[in-house]
Amino acid sequence: MSTEPIRIARKRGGEVEVEGPVDEFAAQILDRAGFIFRPTLGGVWIRLYFDTGQERENQKATHAARMLSAAGYRVDLDPNLLPAAGHRAPVNWWPPRLPATPTMVAPNSAQRHQR
Numbered sequence: 001m002s003t004e005p006i007r008i009a010r011k012r013g014g015e016v017e018v019e020g021p022v023d024e025f026a027a028q029i030l031d032r033a034g035f036i037f038r039p040t041l042g043g044v045w046i047r048l049y050f051d052t053g054q055e056r057e058n059q060k061a062t063h064a065a066r067m068l069s070a071a072g073y074r075v076d077l078d079p080n081l082l083p084a085a086g087h088r089a090p091v092n093w094w095p096p097r098l099p100a101t102p103t104m105v106a107p108n109s110a111q112r113h114q115r
Contacts, residue, residue, distance in 0.1 A: 009078035033064035
């Protein structure tokens with residue numbers, strides 16, 4: 001996972017776009033949140049549909065940011081997307097995902113029973 005955040009923002013034209021390091025799992029999360037992927041000459045344009053209305057776009061963007069954060073991604077959500085969706089808490093309040101702790105290997109049962 002990259003240390004660079006995934007950015008979700010409303011651009012000058014009014015569209016909500018995603019930029020940054022989007023891997024396959026992040027792409028699945030964004031797809032589930034309602035974002036679409038369109039190929040361009042420079043890569044992939046990730047955005048919400050244009051005709052859903054600003055309030056619904058804000059809800060979808062905030063939902064996507066929360067799901068990405070819960071999955072351990074760093075997310076930079078445009079603050080203008082928060083108030084209309086009714087979410088005033090910061091998106092990244094979850095602790096970052098930590099690697100699994102190594103499991104303790106039980107000693108050989110023959111060694112345990114020796115006296």
